[in-house]
Amino acid sequence: MIPESFEYHVPKTVDEAARMAAEFADDGKVLAGGHSLIPMMKLRLASPKHLIDLGRVEGLKYIREADGKIEIGALTTHFQAEYATLLKEKCPLLPETARAIGDVQVRNKGTIGGSLAHADPAADWPAAALALDAELKTVSTSGERWIPVSEFFVDLLTTSMNPGEILTAIRFPALPVRSGDAYAKHAHPASGFAVVGVAARVTLDEKGIVEKARVGVTGVSSKAYRASSVEAAITGKAPSSKNLDTASLHAVDGIDLNGDLYASAEYRGHLAKVYTARALALAVERAGGK
Amino acid sequence: MKIGIKINGKWHENDVEPRLLLVHYLRDVASLTGTHIGCESSLCGACTVLLNGDAVKSCTVLAVQADGAEVTTIEGLARDGNLHPLQQGFWEEHGLQCGFCTPGMIMSACQLLARNPHPSRGEIREGIEGNLCRCTGYQHIVKAVEWAAEHSGK
Amino acid sequence: MAAKLLGERIKRKEDPRLIQGRAHYVDDIKLVGMLHLAFVRSPYGHARLTAINTGAARNAPGVVAVFTGEDLKGRLGFVPCAVEMDGLKIPEHPCLAIGEVRYVGEPVAAVVATGRYLAADAAALVEVDYDMLPAVTSMEQALEKGSPLVHESLGDNLAFVAKIEGGDWKSVEADPSLKVIRQRMINQRLGPMAIETRGVIASYSPGEDTLTVWSSTQIPHLLKTHLAILNKMDESRCRVIAPEVGGAFGSKLNVYGEEGVACFASRQLGKPVKWIEGRRENLAGTIHGRDQIDDVEIYAKPDGTVVGLKCFILADLGAYHQFLTPGIPTLTAMMVLGCYNIKNVFVETKGVFTNKMATDAYRGAGRPEATYIIERAMDLVARELGMDPVDVRMKNFPAPGKDIVLPTGVNYDTANYQKTLKKVLKLSGYSKLRKEQVRLRKKGKLLGIGLSTYVEICAMGPSSRMPAGGWESGTVRVEPTGKVTVLTGASPHGQGEETSFAQIVAGELGIPYDDVTVFHGDTAQVPMGIGTFGSRATAVGGSAIYYAAQRIKKKMARIAAHKLEIKPGEVVFADGKLQSKDGSKSVAFTEIVTEAYYARQLPPGVEPGLSELYVFEPPNFTYPFGAHVAVTEIDAQTGEVSLRNYFAVDDCGRILNPMLVDGQVHGGLAQGIGQALWEELIYDENGQLLTGTLMDYAMPRARQFPWFETANTETRTPVNPLGVKGVGEAGTIGSTPALVNSVVDAMSAFGVRHIDMPLKPEKIWVHLKQGAMPGRDAA
Known part of the structure; x- marks a missing residue:
C-alpha cells in the first residue's frame, strides 16, 4: 500500500521536463495522471528514485483540430476525451474507447498519454490508436519526433520511446466520409481491463463496398496489434455479416495468445474473433452500410 | 516538501514526504478520517474525494500532486448543519449498512449528479461502478441517489 | 402510537454519523504515542524457516522493535479454535510462525515503528531464509498415502471424519425402481471481503496493568476472553472495544494471530500499537469461506419423490484451524436435506488440511453449501425424470x-x-x-x-449446539431522566440493531423511539455477550432485550400500582404513561422513573433503580x-x-x-x-x-x-x-x-x-x- 521513497520533481515546461527526463533516464519515471504508475509503486513493483510529475507542465492538456487531424495533448484525461464535443463529432472512436476505461474516478485522473506510454497489454487506448493509425509525439533534449503507432508498441509494457523521451501528444485522423468506427470490449470482471478489446474503423466506397478497414486489438497478446489479415480479408468486399464474420476469423492470425485464470489462450482467441466481428459490424452500421 | 491544500474550504499547509498518498494526508495529517481505505489497487473507491471538483481515488494520488488544489471530502458536504441531499437520500433509503464504503460512494454520486442531475437507474449504476459495497447489493444506493436527484435544488 | 413501532419502516439511528464521515472505525482512532505494526509474511505455501535476519530492520529509521515466532514462544499463546469434536486434530497455531510456514501470507515477523510508512519500509528489510517443502493444495491428493503433510506431527492431513446416518438404507438400496443420480459439485473458495479490512489497536497501561484493545470484530466479549488467555492476563484487566466495524460477513468472528501480536507488542513496549490490514493481506490472511468438494447421490422414485440422499463432503480447512474452522462443514451435513421430507440420509464429512489459509464462517457458513447441494440435486432429479x-x-x-x-436430527420450527x-x-x-x-x-x-x-x-443458537455459548445478553436501563440505555452483547456491524432494538424497547415501554439509545461493542460497558453472526442478533439478542424490557416493565408496574392503588397486572404502558386498563388512572413514565431512583415511596421489597439484565437462551435454532x-x-x-x-x-x-x-x-x-x-x-x-x-x-x-x-x-x-x-x-x-x-x-x-x-x-x-x-x- 505504501510506495518507497523517491525524489519528486515538478517541471513547469516541456523543455524542463525533457531535461529532467534525460538527467534521470536511468532511475526516474515520468508521472502523468498516475493511474498506471502509482498502483505499481504502491505494490512496490515500481520503485523509481526520481519521479517527474508532468502535472504542472503547461500546454499538455488539449484537444484540437489541425490540418484535418485531431491532436490530443498527452495529459488529457480519459474523461475529457469521453466528453469532448469535437471528438464526438470528428473522431467518435475516442470517446467510445475512453468510456470503456476503468471507472469514473479513473477516467477523471488517468490520461491518454500516460496510458499509451505505459503500454499495458490490456489497456484500451492502444487498440484505438492502432485502428486509427495514430502518431505519437515525443520530446527529448535532442528534439521532438512523431512515431507512427505501428512502431510504438514493442512488447509488454515496452514502447519504442527512448530513455529520456516524453510523450506529449497523439494525433489521429478524423473520421472520413462514409466511415464508421467502434470499440467492442470484454472487460475482466475484477480489473476492468480488456480481456479482449477491438477497435475498428471502416470506410465504405460509394457502392457500399469496404474501401478501407483498420482493426486494433488489445488484451489478447503481450502487446496490442493491428489485425492486418482481418483488414485484408474484408477490404474490397461487401460488408455483409457473413463477410465480416469470415474476415474476423483472422483476428488472431500469427498472434501468440495470452492465457490466464480468467480466459485460456484458446478462449481469448475465440473472443477476439467474436468481438472483431462485432466491432466491424457496428462500424459498418455507423458508416451507413448494412 | 511544503504543500498547501484547501480542504472543505479550509487551507492546510504541511511539510510532507513526496510519497505520502493523498488519502493518508487527509486522514493522518489533516485528521479528516471520513475518507476510508479499502484496497491497494484503486478498485474499491472507498477513498473517493473531489479534487478540484472531480471524483478521484485519493489512494492513487500523491499529496504533492494535489498541492494548490481544492479537495472536498465527506466532511465538507453538509452545510450549516443541513445534510447534503445525497447524505439525506442515503439515510432515507437505507443506502448504507456498515457505512465503510459510504463516504466514497456519496462522493462518486456527487460527481454523477453534478454531471447528470437526473440520471436513470442504469446511469446511477454506471456512475458508482468505481465503488464497491459488500453490504447493500447496491439497490438501496441506487434509490438513495434517485432520492437525492429528486430533492436537489429544492 | 409507540407500540406500532415494530414492523415500521424506520430510518436508522446509526446513519447520521456514518453519512457525514464522523464515525470511528479502528483506523480512525489515534492514541498518544501510538506505534505502528507491520507483518512480514510467508511468500511460500510450505517451507522451513531456516533463519530470520532482523538486523537491517531493527536499524531502520523509526523502528522500535522486531519480533519473530521465537520471541513469542512461551510468552504468547496459540490462536484458539473453539470447536470440539470427536477425534478432531487441532494443530498448534502460533501467532507468528515457528520453524515452518504452512500457507502464503502466514505471519513470520512483526515490525513495530513510529509510523505506518516506516513500519512498511522496515518490514521489507527483514530477511527470511526459507527451505522449500512440498506443498499440498488438492484435498484428494492430501488424503492419499505419501502426500506431503501440512503438519508432520499429525501423521496425515485428515483433521476429522464425521458421519450422519438416518433411515433405512438397506431397503433404499434394494429398491430397483429408484433412479440414482450422481453428481460431483465443487463449492469454490471465496473471500469474505468486508470493505474495511481487519484492524486492531492494543494499548497496555503498565501502571494500571490494563490492556485495552480496539478491534474490528464481531465478537468483542469472546475476543476479550481469548486475548486474556493468549496474553496470560487476568481477564478482568482486559477490555475489548469493537468500534464502528466496516463489514465482516463472518471474517471478523474470529481471534487472529495479529491481534495477539499487537497485544504482545503493546505489553512489551508499554505503548499503544496499531495494525491495519492491507487488502493483499486480507485476501491471503483473513479467513476464507466455502471450499468443498461434494459428491452427491440422490435416490428418487419415478414420480419425483426423493427417498434418499448420500453426500460425501470434502472440506478444505486450510493449514490451521481458526476459531470455528472445523465446525463449518458440519453445518453443511446438518442442513443437506434442505426443505424436503427425505427419509434417508447418509453424509460423511472429511475435514482436510492443505497449505492454504484457513476456511471459516463466511456469510451462510456451511449452509450455502448444503443448499447448493440439495437445490442442484432437486434440479437434477427434475431433469432426469423430465419433470418441471x-x-x-x-x-x-x-x-x-x-x-x-429430519433424519439428520434437525428439528425445523x-x-x-x-x-x-x-x-x-x-x-x-x-x-x-x-x-x-x-x-x-x-x-x-x-x-x-x-x-x-x-x-x-x-438464530444461533441453543448453547448445547454451539462451540462457545449460544445465549445473548440484553440490558435495559432507564436512566434517572427517563432516557433509556440499551446494551446488547450482539455487537452489530451494519445490521442496524441500534435502530431495531430501539424499536423493540420504545414499543414495549410506550415511549418515544428517540428516547432510546443502544450501545454495543465495549466489554467494559456491556456486561456479557457473544456477538453478531449466524443471523442471531435480532432473534437471540433482540429477545434478550425484549425480556429485559419485560423485567423493567414489571418493576415499573409495581411502583406505578403502588402509587395508583391498582394491581400491578392492571398497569398498561402507553404514550409515555403508565395507566390503568380503563385509562381512568395514570401516571407519567418519568414520574415512575424518578420514584425508582429517589426511592422515597417504593413498594416494600422493590430495589431502587431501573436496570435489568436478561440473558436469553434460545430453546432451538x-x-x-x-x-x-x-x-x-x-x-x-x-x-x-x-x-x-x-x-x-x-x-x-x-x-x-x-x-x-x-x-x-x-x-x-x-x-x-x-x-x-x-x-x-x-x-x-x-x-x-x-x-x-x-x-x-x-x-x-x-x-x-x-x-x-x-x-x-x-x-x-x-x-x-x-x-x-x-x-x-x-x-x-x-x-x-x-x-x-x-x-x-x-x-x-x-x-x-x-x-x-x-x-x-x-x-x-x-x-x-x-x-x-x-x-x-x-x-
Missing part, C-alpha cells in the same frame, strides 16, 4: 405448518414452503417465462430460469426459508451470462423493520450471485495464491445486477418471543443455486446437466462450441 423443477419441489415439501424432524414457492412463481410470472424460453430457443437464444427453495438454520427465481440470458457466441431478473420471496419470521430486511436480502443476494458468477480464490499446486488482489478477485459491482424484486411471507417462529427468525444470510444461501440452476437450465439445450462455479463465460463456451443447439430453427 417446481413439481419436484412441491412433491417433496413436508405439509405446511408442521414442525418436522415452522414453515410453509408451498406458500413462498407459489408466491415467487406468481411474482416472476414463471409459466410465462417458460413459454418465452421455448420461443427464444427456437431463435437460437438462450434463456435460463432457475429456482431455489431453501431453508436455513440460524430458527429456520428461515424462501423461494427464489433467477432469469439469465446467455450469449450463444461467447458464453457470457447476464442476469436479467431476480425474484426473491423470503420468510424470516416476523419483520421488525421492512427496510432493514430488504437491505439484508439485497446484500445477501449480491454475495450469493457473486459466488455463482464471478468470485473465486485460486491457489496453484505450490500454494501460491493466484487471486491475491482485487485486480484478480472479482467483487460484484452495481452494474452487474438487475433490479431485485423481493417480497416476504411472515411465518412467526415459536422459538423466541419476537417471532423473528433472522435474515442476515438468507439471500446468500438462496441465490447461489438459483443462479446455477438458471444457467444450467439455459444450457440444457446443449445437454449440459452441471457446471461448476463460478460460471465464467469460458466454462459455458466449452459446451457451446461442442455443437449446435438441438431444436433451433434453421436460420
Whole structure:
C-alpha cells in the first residue's frame, strides 16, 4: 500500500521536463495522471528514485483540430476525451474507447498519454490508436519526433520511446466520409481491463463496398496489434455479416495468445474473433452500410 | 516538501514526504478520517474525494500532486448543519449498512449528479461502478441517489 | 402510537454519523504515542524457516522493535479454535510462525515503528531464509498415502471424519425402481471481503496493568476472553472495544494471530500499537469461506419423490484451524436435506488440511453449501425424470405448518414452503417465462430460469449446539431522566440493531423511539455477550432485550400500582404513561422513573433503580426459508451470462423493520450471485495464491445486477418471543443455486446437466462450441 521513497520533481515546461527526463533516464519515471504508475509503486513493483510529475507542465492538456487531424495533448484525461464535443463529432472512436476505461474516478485522473506510454497489454487506448493509425509525439533534449503507432508498441509494457523521451501528444485522423468506427470490449470482471478489446474503423466506397478497414486489438497478446489479415480479408468486399464474420476469423492470425485464470489462450482467441466481428459490424452500421 | 491544500474550504499547509498518498494526508495529517481505505489497487473507491471538483481515488494520488488544489471530502458536504441531499437520500433509503464504503460512494454520486442531475437507474449504476459495497447489493444506493436527484435544488 | 413501532419502516439511528464521515472505525482512532505494526509474511505455501535476519530492520529509521515466532514462544499463546469434536486434530497455531510456514501470507515477523510508512519500509528489510517443502493444495491428493503433510506431527492431513446416518438404507438400496443420480459439485473458495479490512489497536497501561484493545470484530466479549488467555492476563484487566466495524460477513468472528501480536507488542513496549490490514493481506490472511468438494447421490422414485440422499463432503480447512474452522462443514451435513421430507440420509464429512489459509464462517457458513447441494440435486432429479423443477419441489415439501424432524436430527420450527414457492412463481410470472424460453430457443437464444427453495438454520443458537455459548445478553436501563440505555452483547456491524432494538424497547415501554439509545461493542460497558453472526442478533439478542424490557416493565408496574392503588397486572404502558386498563388512572413514565431512583415511596421489597439484565437462551435454532427465481440470458457466441431478473420471496419470521430486511436480502443476494458468477480464490499446486488482489478477485459491482424484486411471507417462529427468525444470510444461501440452476437450465439445450462455479463465460463456451443447439430453427 505504501510506495518507497523517491525524489519528486515538478517541471513547469516541456523543455524542463525533457531535461529532467534525460538527467534521470536511468532511475526516474515520468508521472502523468498516475493511474498506471502509482498502483505499481504502491505494490512496490515500481520503485523509481526520481519521479517527474508532468502535472504542472503547461500546454499538455488539449484537444484540437489541425490540418484535418485531431491532436490530443498527452495529459488529457480519459474523461475529457469521453466528453469532448469535437471528438464526438470528428473522431467518435475516442470517446467510445475512453468510456470503456476503468471507472469514473479513473477516467477523471488517468490520461491518454500516460496510458499509451505505459503500454499495458490490456489497456484500451492502444487498440484505438492502432485502428486509427495514430502518431505519437515525443520530446527529448535532442528534439521532438512523431512515431507512427505501428512502431510504438514493442512488447509488454515496452514502447519504442527512448530513455529520456516524453510523450506529449497523439494525433489521429478524423473520421472520413462514409466511415464508421467502434470499440467492442470484454472487460475482466475484477480489473476492468480488456480481456479482449477491438477497435475498428471502416470506410465504405460509394457502392457500399469496404474501401478501407483498420482493426486494433488489445488484451489478447503481450502487446496490442493491428489485425492486418482481418483488414485484408474484408477490404474490397461487401460488408455483409457473413463477410465480416469470415474476415474476423483472422483476428488472431500469427498472434501468440495470452492465457490466464480468467480466459485460456484458446478462449481469448475465440473472443477476439467474436468481438472483431462485432466491432466491424457496428462500424459498418455507423458508416451507413448494412 | 511544503504543500498547501484547501480542504472543505479550509487551507492546510504541511511539510510532507513526496510519497505520502493523498488519502493518508487527509486522514493522518489533516485528521479528516471520513475518507476510508479499502484496497491497494484503486478498485474499491472507498477513498473517493473531489479534487478540484472531480471524483478521484485519493489512494492513487500523491499529496504533492494535489498541492494548490481544492479537495472536498465527506466532511465538507453538509452545510450549516443541513445534510447534503445525497447524505439525506442515503439515510432515507437505507443506502448504507456498515457505512465503510459510504463516504466514497456519496462522493462518486456527487460527481454523477453534478454531471447528470437526473440520471436513470442504469446511469446511477454506471456512475458508482468505481465503488464497491459488500453490504447493500447496491439497490438501496441506487434509490438513495434517485432520492437525492429528486430533492436537489429544492 | 409507540407500540406500532415494530414492523415500521424506520430510518436508522446509526446513519447520521456514518453519512457525514464522523464515525470511528479502528483506523480512525489515534492514541498518544501510538506505534505502528507491520507483518512480514510467508511468500511460500510450505517451507522451513531456516533463519530470520532482523538486523537491517531493527536499524531502520523509526523502528522500535522486531519480533519473530521465537520471541513469542512461551510468552504468547496459540490462536484458539473453539470447536470440539470427536477425534478432531487441532494443530498448534502460533501467532507468528515457528520453524515452518504452512500457507502464503502466514505471519513470520512483526515490525513495530513510529509510523505506518516506516513500519512498511522496515518490514521489507527483514530477511527470511526459507527451505522449500512440498506443498499440498488438492484435498484428494492430501488424503492419499505419501502426500506431503501440512503438519508432520499429525501423521496425515485428515483433521476429522464425521458421519450422519438416518433411515433405512438397506431397503433404499434394494429398491430397483429408484433412479440414482450422481453428481460431483465443487463449492469454490471465496473471500469474505468486508470493505474495511481487519484492524486492531492494543494499548497496555503498565501502571494500571490494563490492556485495552480496539478491534474490528464481531465478537468483542469472546475476543476479550481469548486475548486474556493468549496474553496470560487476568481477564478482568482486559477490555475489548469493537468500534464502528466496516463489514465482516463472518471474517471478523474470529481471534487472529495479529491481534495477539499487537497485544504482545503493546505489553512489551508499554505503548499503544496499531495494525491495519492491507487488502493483499486480507485476501491471503483473513479467513476464507466455502471450499468443498461434494459428491452427491440422490435416490428418487419415478414420480419425483426423493427417498434418499448420500453426500460425501470434502472440506478444505486450510493449514490451521481458526476459531470455528472445523465446525463449518458440519453445518453443511446438518442442513443437506434442505426443505424436503427425505427419509434417508447418509453424509460423511472429511475435514482436510492443505497449505492454504484457513476456511471459516463466511456469510451462510456451511449452509450455502448444503443448499447448493440439495437445490442442484432437486434440479437434477427434475431433469432426469423430465419433470418441471417446481413439481419436484412441491412433491417433496413436508405439509405446511408442521414442525418436522429430519433424519439428520434437525428439528425445523415452522414453515410453509408451498406458500413462498407459489408466491415467487406468481411474482416472476414463471409459466410465462417458460413459454418465452421455448420461443427464444427456437431463435437460437438462450434463456435460463432457475429456482431455489431453501431453508436455513440460524438464530444461533441453543448453547448445547454451539462451540462457545449460544445465549445473548440484553440490558435495559432507564436512566434517572427517563432516557433509556440499551446494551446488547450482539455487537452489530451494519445490521442496524441500534435502530431495531430501539424499536423493540420504545414499543414495549410506550415511549418515544428517540428516547432510546443502544450501545454495543465495549466489554467494559456491556456486561456479557457473544456477538453478531449466524443471523442471531435480532432473534437471540433482540429477545434478550425484549425480556429485559419485560423485567423493567414489571418493576415499573409495581411502583406505578403502588402509587395508583391498582394491581400491578392492571398497569398498561402507553404514550409515555403508565395507566390503568380503563385509562381512568395514570401516571407519567418519568414520574415512575424518578420514584425508582429517589426511592422515597417504593413498594416494600422493590430495589431502587431501573436496570435489568436478561440473558436469553434460545430453546432451538430458527429456520428461515424462501423461494427464489433467477432469469439469465446467455450469449450463444461467447458464453457470457447476464442476469436479467431476480425474484426473491423470503420468510424470516416476523419483520421488525421492512427496510432493514430488504437491505439484508439485497446484500445477501449480491454475495450469493457473486459466488455463482464471478468470485473465486485460486491457489496453484505450490500454494501460491493466484487471486491475491482485487485486480484478480472479482467483487460484484452495481452494474452487474438487475433490479431485485423481493417480497416476504411472515411465518412467526415459536422459538423466541419476537417471532423473528433472522435474515442476515438468507439471500446468500438462496441465490447461489438459483443462479446455477438458471444457467444450467439455459444450457440444457446443449445437454449440459452441471457446471461448476463460478460460471465464467469460458466454462459455458466449452459446451457451446461442442455443437449446435438441438431444436433451433434453421436460420
